[in-house]
Amino acid sequence: MRYLTAGESHGSCLTAIVEGVPAGLKISESQINTDLARRQSGYGRGGRQKIEHDVVQVVSGVRFGRTTGAPVALIVRNRDWENWEERMAPFGGPPSDLKREVTPRPGHADLVGALKTDTDDCRNILERASARETAARVAAAGIAREFLADLGVEVFSYVTSIGDARFEEDDPLMRAPDYKPLAIETSEVRCPDEAATEAMKAAIDRAKEAGESLGGTFRVVATGLVPGVGGYATAGDRLTSRIGGALFSIPAVKGVEFGLGFEAARRPGSRVHDPIGLDPQAGFVRASNNAGGLEGGMTTGMPLIVTVAMKPIPTLMTPLSTVNLDTLEAEEASKERSDTCAVPACAVVAESEVAFVLAEAYLEKFGRDAMVDIKAALRAYRQRLKTMAR
Template identity: 35%
Template sequence: MSGSSFGTIFRITTWGESHGRGVGVVVDGCPAGLPLQEETIQAFLDRRKPGQSRYTTKRAEADRVEILSGVFEGRTTGTPLSMVVFNTDQRSRDYSEIARCYRPGHADYGFDVKYGFRDYRGGGRSSGRETIGRVAAGAVASQLLKELGITLCAYTRSIGPVTIRSFSQDEIANNSLYMPDPEAAREAEQWLESCMQQKNSSGGLIECVVHGMIPGAGDPVFDKLDANLARAIMSIGAVKGVEIGDGFSAASSTGADNNDAFTLDEQGRITKLSNHAGGILGGISDGSDIILRAAFKPTPSIASPQKTVTCSGDPTEIVIHGRHDPVVVPRAVVVVESMTAVTLADALLCGMGSRLDNVKKVWHHD
């Protein structure tokens, strides 16, 4: 199976299945000397682990990370960084009834057609549990970006029909839905309660803002920064759309309204009066905050009866049992943040050789 790696210099490869021995990631290309502890990575994983509220799956996983290689005395060594999280609470029997039929909204059918088999125990590589490796790698990338003065803030912008109307960064961690608006969070909880009563699920929108981004990252053709961000975010299971800056609303705007005028700040540096572009122009970061949004579909595993067919093509009806999130958005907030961090770290490292004077700074000897 190809396609389990992402990145050019800062390159990550995730591995493992949801009902296998464990899941993990290998990060290659991380510079030596970066301060890194298991606790730093664990803090990211704790944001996506199951069982945090009644709106997440009750699978009881501690998701404790172990660093197997690439760190010595609290700093990265420059060699491949390998991390693992062992599975401890698999219930493969929960999936035995669907072994011979395809779940609506899942990857079952496509996986079976492509490979000639599928791991029906939670979806195998198609499971949301694969994102553990992404989040662990994102913790490393975020630590690298932090050294450069770049920080990321991701949060739930909307769940179902409920959209935030105010913003408090401190509030994000204060509610189980990771919403920066406490009133919207309460309304969203009521919406999810109604979905659960109807044995249904909900979708939502995640927004990620990158502060302190350095201008000049990204390339102008196929490796545009926004193109690579879109690819990274769209590779997350359940994501069905990505916006950068004004996104789709730019289609109904005009050039006079959508263009961001340039000016100088108090220090004489070039900046913009607005940020409709979301921090990226021509595929290259412009120094403004990068703003992106990811649209997540409703959780496909619902307890209501659904029509489907068996692997042999016979019509049937299934009710999906087991432990499933009524909404994937809250646990996916850190996944969006992590994939954004990985993409930016890779873009910055790739851009170091774009100018001769940069190369001389590293390799020039007196």
């Protein structure tokens, strides 16, 4: 299952095409819209989210609520398009009062993109480098999420820090999978702890006041996985590399840790690896989950737990210095309407990326054509694992 997106931040719409979708999967537009709303929410987001109210339109590959096996095409319209029609027109000439973007923002794609593509208007770059594109990813991932949910796999996320405000967790690698979804979804920063939520909001308020921006960290958790999904045999099989690559495809993501992550490099092996046991009911079990649910590039059957670091937003209301591409003089970088902090939104996008990788790995292992066959293959596999543990 793969997706491709198209569309500019202020173009008429964002489009996604998902291919490799098996037939017979129930799809709900309202579920996708819920995920789109979750991506749009979060304390510290900018004015754009007040304009947009993302709603998906599924235009192919689904009939009477179920997938047919054909590629699924989805559209999310940009409400702001009505204010940008002339400036973003696909054809015709630019309006006489067009203001080109010539003061590239440090930390964004503006300068390098303009150099690379030989344009004198950074808007050609920022329209696509803008994380508005991630709305299309979240919509597309609705298909992957429904597929996984049908197989008993849930993917969720929560925020662990914003700036220097942290959620101090007790044994998160064992306890995080049981965090209450309601506590996460009702927190304005997607953090299940009330005190930490307030500290994170206060940090965002301080940053906003100072014309600053903030990054942070969050975890993505997937539960209900069977062992043996992914592969150890070739570099491209390893879920570690596939999930890592998918997460690093998200704008502003600068770090990914599996399980204990960098902490594992500081500990001796006996305090890192997860002892194997045998339970009469559950079969092979693990005493801990320091690996974060992956060994040898495959799922262990324990929850997948990945921690992700997002850098601060590049657009600053107290801008850094840059060079004007027209005058070649020093100037302040531009102030495109912007978020102060988008860590909670980034966490929702990260759920989507993880869901896509897991969905593709399940399809590889259990078949690709029809849900009924995939479910039967999964049942047979679970049964075989049981007999191996007896």
